[in-house]
Amino acid sequence: MTFSLLDFDTWVTSQLSTVEHALSQWVSPDAPAGLGESMRYAVLDGGKRLRPLLVLAACEAAGGHGAAALRAACAVELIHAYSLVHDDMPCMDNDVLRRGKPTVHVQFGEALALLAGDALQALAFELLTPGDSSVPPAMQADLCRLLACAAGGNGMAGGQAIDLASVGHALSEPELRAMHKLKTGRLLQASVLMGVACARTPLPPTAQAALAEYGAAIGLAFQVVDDILDVTADSSVLGKTAGKDAAAEKPTYVSLMGLERSEALADELLAQAQRSLLESGLPNVARLRSLAELVVKRKK
Amino acid sequence: MTFSLLDFDTWVTSQLSTVEHALSQWVSPDAPAGLGESMRYAVLDGGKRLRPLLVLAACEAAGGHGAAALRAACAVELIHAYSLVHDDMPCMDNDVLRRGKPTVHVQFGEALALLAGDALQALAFELLTPGDSSVPPAMQADLCRLLACAAGGNGMAGGQAIDLASVGHALSEPELRAMHKLKTGRLLQASVLMGVACARTPLPPTAQAALAEYGAAIGLAFQVVDDILDVTADSSVLGKTAGKDAAAEKPTYVSLMGLERSEALADELLAQAQRSLLESGLPNVARLRSLAELVVKRKK
Numbered sequence: 001m002t003f004s005l006l007d008f009d010t011w012v013t014s015q016l017s018t019v020e021h022a023l024s025q026w027v028s029p030d031a032p033a034g035l036g037e038s039m040r041y042a043v044l045d046g047g048k049r050l051r052p053l054l055v056l057a058a059c060e061a062a063g064g065h066g067a068a069a070l071r072a073a074c075a076v077e078l079i080h081a082y083s084l085v086h087d088d089m090p091c092m093d094n095d096v097l098r099r100g101k102p103t104v105h106v107q108f109g110e111a112l113a114l115l116a117g118d119a120l121q122a123l124a125f126e127l128l129t130p131g132d133s134s135v136p137p138a139m140q141a142d143l144c145r146l147l148a149c150a151a152g153g154n155g156m157a158g159g160q161a162i163d164l165a166s167v168g169h170a171l172s173e174p175e176l177r178a179m180h181k182l183k184t185g186r187l188l189q190a191s192v193l194m195g196v197a198c199a200r201t202p203l204p205p206t207a208q209a210a211l212a213e214y215g216a217a218i219g220l221a222f223q224v225v226d227d228i229l230d231v232t233a234d235s236s237v238l239g240k241t242a243g244k245d246a247a248a249e250k251p252t253y254v255s256l257m258g259l260e261r262s263e264a265l266a267d268e269l270l271a272q273a274q275r276s277l278l279e280s281g282l283p284n285v286a287r288l289r290s291l292a293e294l295v296v297k298r299k300k
Numbered sequence: 301m302t303f304s305l306l307d308f309d310t311w312v313t314s315q316l317s318t319v320e321h322a323l324s325q326w327v328s329p330d331a332p333a334g335l336g337e338s339m340r341y342a343v344l345d346g347g348k349r350l351r352p353l354l355v356l357a358a359c360e361a362a363g364g365h366g367a368a369a370l371r372a373a374c375a376v377e378l379i380h381a382y383s384l385v386h387d388d389m390p391c392m393d394n395d396v397l398r399r400g401k402p403t404v405h406v407q408f409g410e411a412l413a414l415l416a417g418d419a420l421q422a423l424a425f426e427l428l429t430p431g432d433s434s435v436p437p438a439m440q441a442d443l444c445r446l447l448a449c450a451a452g453g454n455g456m457a458g459g460q461a462i463d464l465a466s467v468g469h470a471l472s473e474p475e476l477r478a479m480h481k482l483k484t485g486r487l488l489q490a491s492v493l494m495g496v497a498c499a500r501t502p503l504p505p506t507a508q509a510a511l512a513e514y515g516a517a518i519g520l521a522f523q524v525v526d527d528i529l530d531v532t533a534d535s536s537v538l539g540k541t542a543g544k545d546a547a548a549e550k551p552t553y554v555s556l557m558g559l560e561r562s563e564a565l566a567d568e569l570l571a572q573a574q575r576s577l578l579e580s581g582l583p584n585v586a587r588l589r590s591l592a593e594l595v596v597k598r599k600k
Binding site: 036161 | 330331332333334335336339382383386389391392409410411412414415417418419421422423424425426428429430431437438440441442444445447448449451452453454455457458460461462464465466482
């Protein structure tokens with residue numbers, strides 16, 4: 001047990017180092033007039049990189065194509081990073097602190113923040129389509145489709161629109177769940193599905209469905225834990241402004257069902273994720289199991 | 301001659317009708333909380349659709365795959381539309397009138413305008429990757445790569461960053477050209493290249509290079525004419541605020557070289573575009589020839 005935990009930590013450290021190196025190479029400072037600099041600021045030296053880890057762990061479980069998975073891992077992180085840049089802007093959450101640093105619009109101005117987010121989204125799709133034979137073309141197309149669907153109007157952006165419209169309104173638990181399923185859940189689930197899409201031979205449909213279930217469960221768990229941490233953690237640990245959801249009268253799991261029941265829900269979703277991994281019938285799911293624990297037990 | 305002009309008009313009318321229908325289908329009102337509505341507002345019932353026409357004409361010249369070209373035509377228009385939405389926002393150009401209607405942020409608020417732009421970009425890549433066999437997977441990947449590169453930090457977004465940084469500064473003609481090459485040129489050129497990428501059999505490299513040259517020439521011509529129209533046309537004809545570049549102290553071809561020399565440059569670029577078409581050696585370039593004329597002779 002101790003060995004397997006240590007082993008997971010070693011795996012995480014090694015994967016993170018690969019991802020950071022790749023992001024630093026691919027998010028080049030070349031883009032003109034400060035744009036490259038602002039893009040790098042938004043992406044590098046920060047973040048838990050949960051989504052890249054999910055891609056890489058799912059790829060390992062699926063017996064996947066490493067070069068494709070690294071591109072997918074970085075692409076999904078770029079989408080996440082751009083969404084934070086835009087989300088922090090004054091017309092959205094108007095936040096000044098992110099990952100312990102001034103937000104991009106505070107550092108570079110609103111116009112450049114807007115453009116940096118836009119360019120990061122485009123770069124995600126550029127990474128997925130290398131234009132050589134390093135990734136099979138059909139896999140490139142699959143990865144683009146999964147990412148585009150998860151990011152768009154019926155995914156992350158749609159969830160943000162619901163979030164905007166919900167400020168100051170009472171939401172029921174199903175409504176809150178539907179919002180988060182889009183806002184945070186779709187991209188986390190897509191991370192798993194993109195790892196699966198890197199498989200050299202397609203997985204059986206039952207295994208694919210089980211991993212999709214796993215992705216949905218940890219997607220929701222992530223948000224529940226986020227809501228819990230917004231109440232229980234300090235800004236200094238969180239690296240962003242704590243308590244801001246409550247201050248903004250945003251509906252959260254904690255405001256809706258209280259702290260204790262939120263914590264119970266997070267545990268239940270963790271159990272559900274672990275059951276889905278068992279149901280997948282795949283042998284190499286240890287990383288995915290540990291990542292599910294990480295999502296629920298994290299302190300920031 | 302008269303017959304061929306008429307023929308072009310008929311072709312344009314028919315292509316536009318196909319594109320409008322496809323856009324209306326693909327930009328669905330489904331996205332939640334007003335997002336779908338704002339996306340449709342940004343895209344439908346307006347615009348010259350020059351980029352889609354370039355994709356479709358280039359596809360015709362290249363002997364291309366019609367279903368792929370229609371998706372590419374709509375995808376490039378979505379990128380164009382999203383860029384206008386973000387460009388009009390208060391932190392950028394702060395414009396209130398576009399295509400004769402209130403801009404998206406005036407109509408729906410800044411936050412929804414930001415999200416609508418983001419979701420339209422994602423949708424562009426979703427359109428290019430239909431997930432069935434209607435477009436060959438390698439073609440899907442090629443189209444995504446061309447569009448992502450043209451839209452990103454070393455394309456359109458990069459050009460906008462230069463544009464931002466240049467307000468109030470004197471630019472030389474080469475600097476202005478470099479800015480517009482990215483800001484407007486890359487996406488117009490990509491429209492041609494995406495049409496070419498729909499070819500059922502790849503074109504000879506010389507023909508590809510010639511069409512890329514054609515795309516570069518009309519890309520620049522488009523911007524020169526835009527600058528001319530900003531000075532010579534009425535807002536009511538233009539459908540957007542005329543004279544705003546001059547008011548914002550933005551460097552333009554007209555401010556740099558005067559109206560007469562700008563008009564001469566536009567004509568020269570038109571001639572260059574037509575030469576490139578000849579050099580391509582392709583037989584079916586009549587549509588591309590007429591589109592080049594349209595770019596330079598347009599009144600709005």
